[in-house]
Amino acid sequence: MRKVKFSNLLDGYANFRQKIYPKHEKLFKELVDKGQSPEIMMISCCDSRVNSTQIFSAKAGDMFTLRNVGNLVPPYELDGGYHGTSAAIEYAVTELKVKLIIVMGHSYCGGIKAAYENNDAFAELDAETGKGFTRQWMSMIKEISDDIHECHHDLSERDQLKRLEQQNVLLSLKNLRSFKFVQDALDSGELEMVGSWFDLDRGIILIGNEETGEFHRIKST
Numbered sequence: 001m002r003k004v005k006f007s008n009l010l011d012g013y014a015n016f017r018q019k020i021y022p023k024h025e026k027l028f029k030e031l032v033d034k035g036q037s038p039e040i041m042m043i044s045c046c047d048s049r050v051n052s053t054q055i056f057s058a059k060a061g062d063m064f065t066l067r068n069v070g071n072l073v074p075p076y077e078l079d080g081g082y083h084g085t086s087a088a089i090e091y092a093v094t095e096l097k098v099k100l101i102i103v104m105g106h107s108y109c110g111g112i113k114a115a116y117e118n119n120d121a122f123a124e125l126d127a128e129t130g131k132g133f134t135r136q137w138m139s140m141i142k143e144i145s146d147d148i149h150e151c152h153h154d155l156s157e158r159d160q161l162k163r164l165e166q167q168n169v170l171l172s173l174k175n176l177r178s179f180k181f182v183q184d185a186l187d188s189g190e191l192e193m194v195g196s197w198f199d200l201d202r203g204i205i206l207i208g209n210e211e212t213g214e215f216h217r218i219k220s221t
């Protein structure tokens with residue numbers, strides 16, 4: 001089995017040190033002196049193919065970025081659990097006062113596929129194997145996964161998954177509103193939210209319409 005060594009990353013690091021950092025050194029120093037004040041929060045998937053800063057050609061300091069399996073936002077809950085996603089949203093909205101939250105789903109999402117395939121067997125954590133975190137996390141979308149199975153089984157599997165990936169983005173927007181500080185910021189006009197879906201096949205972004213549930217291509221120059 002081929003081993004991945006940290007030293008394999010050193011060429012990329014050398015490129016950062018020799019070319020990228022010098023080009024942005026002033027910006028990095030400013031971000032240290034003044035602190036970060038990103039206007040955008042990006043919520044996207046852990047998937048290695050979906051790199052939001054690359055897609056939007058963003059610089060350091062532009063985006064407060066949260067990545068988790070399936071780009072999910074859980075509903076507001078007071079259950080004493082460890083809510084890393086909710087903590088990041090709270091910090092972004094109440095402290096950084098971001099003006100825009102973008103939730104970005106994507107095609108071929110492994111988390112969404114796991115939810116779709118395990119629709120009838122969302123599991124509790126398995127004490128014996130120590131596994132089950134992904135299925136438990138993805139059980140958040142059981143309702144919309146059920147809906148796809150029941151109402152859209154005539155579509156191809158890829159189209160069903162695409163629909164679930166996109167509906168999942170809209171569910172995350174809905175769940176964002178369950179946080180009072182998010183709803184307050186939306187009501188006062190200080191915050192906007194956008195749901196998007198990245199098409200890996202074509203390298204394009206589609207934007208969701210919460211009213212129609214449809215996603216449409218946007219123009220880029």
Ligand SMILES: [Zn+2]
Nearest residue numbers: 045047109110
């Ligand atoms: Zn994904």
